[in-house]
Amino acid sequence: MNLKILIPTVVLIDREVTKVITEAENGHFCLLPHHVDFVAALVPGILSYTVEKGEEIFVAVDEGILVKCDREVLVSTRNAIEGNNLETLKQSVTEQFQILDEKEKLTRSALAQFEASMMRRFKELGYG
Numbered sequence: 001m002n003l004k005i006l007i008p009t010v011v012l013i014d015r016e017v018t019k020v021i022t023e024a025e026n027g028h029f030c031l032l033p034h035h036v037d038f039v040a041a042l043v044p045g046i047l048s049y050t051v052e053k054g055e056e057i058f059v060a061v062d063e064g065i066l067v068k069c070d071r072e073v074l075v076s077t078r079n080a081i082e083g084n085n086l087e088t089l090k091q092s093v094t095e096q097f098q099i100l101d102e103k104e105k106l107t108r109s110a111l112a113q114f115e116a117s118m119m120r121r122f123k124e125l126g127y128g
Contacts, residue, residue: 001033003049005059005075012080013059015051020073022047022066031068040066042077046086058083060093 003020005013020031024040047059064077081096083089 001031001071001073003073003075005061005077005080007077007080013082017049017051019050020047021049022061031073033071035068037069042066042075047075058086058089060089
């Protein structure tokens, strides 16, 4: 099967795999090449896939959508990080979340400043 994991800016993974294991709202499931076609809403967690040599690779994924159609498995998610083992993947996810938290704090601060500025402007124009 061909696995493609898409995040908003790039195709993170595009490779042949023999097995995909991931989690939907109703639990974990495994996809093999001749599995029936379907669509699933993924929950944040770990997706693992196995390549031809038997090596298992892990991907931390945010919530998203998985579509299996014939031999194509497409995963669309907002965030994903690939790792060879769970320990390094955990460290990478922790670092990414800290970066996202900092960006979110900065964005909230900028938005609050913008809102305060708009309220002052409306008041100056006599609307408040």
